[in-house]
Amino acid sequence: MTATRSITSDGLFADARRLLRLALRLDAVVTGVNGLAYLALAGPLEELLGLDAGPGRVIGVFLLVYAAAVWAVSMPARPHRHAVSAVVEANLLWTVLSIVTVVLGWFSLNTVGTVWAVLQAIVVAGFAAVQYTALRRDEPR
Template sequence: MSMLPQTPFLRLALSADAAASGLMGLAFAAAPAAIGALTALPPGLLRAAGLFLLAYAAVIAWLAMRSAVPRAMLWLLVVGNLVWAVECAALPLLGFVAPNGWGIALLAVQAVAVAVFAELYVIALRRVARAA
């Protein structure tokens, strides 16, 4: 398995992703009814997303502490974050949820944030490729 050496940039990107995902996961898992009332998003969806994000944050934090990261894992993070961004946009557009303005804002922030993390991982991959 091809491994990428941990760099300060990659460690920062992983740590920021873990922190953001952990905070959102904690909020969604701990207060889905309150967030659902504010955003008109289904509490069950918020709770499920929160539990997923907590597990995801734990894995990302673990990766941030390693001396090397599997290249395939980093590509999986890129794809996964892009899928999450598309899903955030697709949920209301396809009529799966009917959020109010706050809900749309929350989904938009989520979509932009995970797309940024995907781009940070691509930048890290490119930097390692250039250094090799």
């Protein structure tokens, strides 16, 4: 008989601190790659998404700075609770602003850009949810 480990009882999800650091680092990497794309591909993204290159580059710089900050928050063996809370809140703010941008048409995104903004909002909300959950599980009892 083969023994199997449940991912929820023995694996990654059982260790809240490990899950939190992984969620923060994955957030930082995805955000950084996104930021690099907005910077390096501003012209092609303008055509693809309907996002003007100027604002796209500004968003790219912001995302790179934010990615570095999130990575820094993930570095300690036990990430600082207030810093993680700030990341969760910033992620939720990004989610809301992404949806508001689509609804109000702030950047005049085309259909692909609109879908991209909504997908980003969903991914960022997912990061916030996992980070919040892991932070709550890691609370001292």
